[in-house]
Amino acid sequence: MKKTMTMLLLATAILLTGCDWIKDLGEVDFDTDLAVTIPVTVQNDNKTGLNFSASKELRLADNEDVEPYLEKLRKIDLKSVLVTVTGLTSGQTIYSLSLDATGVGTLFTQNNITSSSNSFTPQVDTEKLKQAGEKLKNDRKLVLTVSGTSSGPMVFNIGLVFKSKITAGALD
Numbered sequence: 001m002k003k004t005m006t007m008l009l010l011a012t013a014i015l016l017t018g019c020d021w022i023k024d025l026g027e028v029d030f031d032t033d034l035a036v037t038i039p040v041t042v043q044n045d046n047k048t049g050l051n052f053s054a055s056k057e058l059r060l061a062d063n064e065d066v067e068p069y070l071e072k073l074r075k076i077d078l079k080s081v082l083v084t085v086t087g088l089t090s091g092q093t094i095y096s097l098s099l100d101a102t103g104v105g106t107l108f109t110q111n112n113i114t115s116s117s118n119s120f121t122p123q124v125d126t127e128k129l130k131q132a133g134e135k136l137k138n139d140r141k142l143v144l145t146v147s148g149t150s151s152g153p154m155v156f157n158i159g160l161v162f163k164s165k166i167t168a169g170a171l172d
Contacts, residue, residue: 026171027074032065034058034078034136034162038146044153053147058162060140069168070140076133079163080121081107087156088115095149099160102143104131133164 036058042050060066060073085094094113100106107129108122136142146158 028170055145072169075167076137077165078129078133082161084159085118093151097148
């Protein structure tokens with residue numbers, strides 16, 4: 001009788017915790033770079049001065065690592081963002097550059113970007129990165145807007161690479 005009771009308790013414990021344990025076994029974690037390039041044109045007109053603003057969607061479906069798991073995402077952990085500004089020539093300066101994520105807020109502001117200081121990893125509040133990752137997971141996209149001021153009319157591209165860890169349910 002004692003042996004039967006022990007087996008019954010063991011079986012009950014496995015049943016109560018087993019489903020989550022089995023579900024966790026079916027998770028896939030992988031690192032990937034979520035990248036988007038935002039083209040910017042700064043025009044010198046009396047309406048906007050030398051201010052600029054441009055937006056683009058970061059879409060998970062565009063990433064070949066994530067695409068097979070789009071309907072199975074459990075978590076997106078954005079670790080950091082690498083920013084690379086291309087197209088600046090000598091003497092051109094972006095006085096200020098801010099990155100906003102719709103529904104999250106401003107991720108960072110960087111000052112005095114030139115052709116020789118055009119790549120950087122800004123300090124981003126980890127809570128903002130967490131919110132952006134959650135929004136990206138839920139919406140499968142994130143609208144990113146860059147804005148700022150420049151030293152004159154110019155055309156450049158802002159490349160954003162979010163270092164990310166993705167968790168998906170392979171058995172879902």
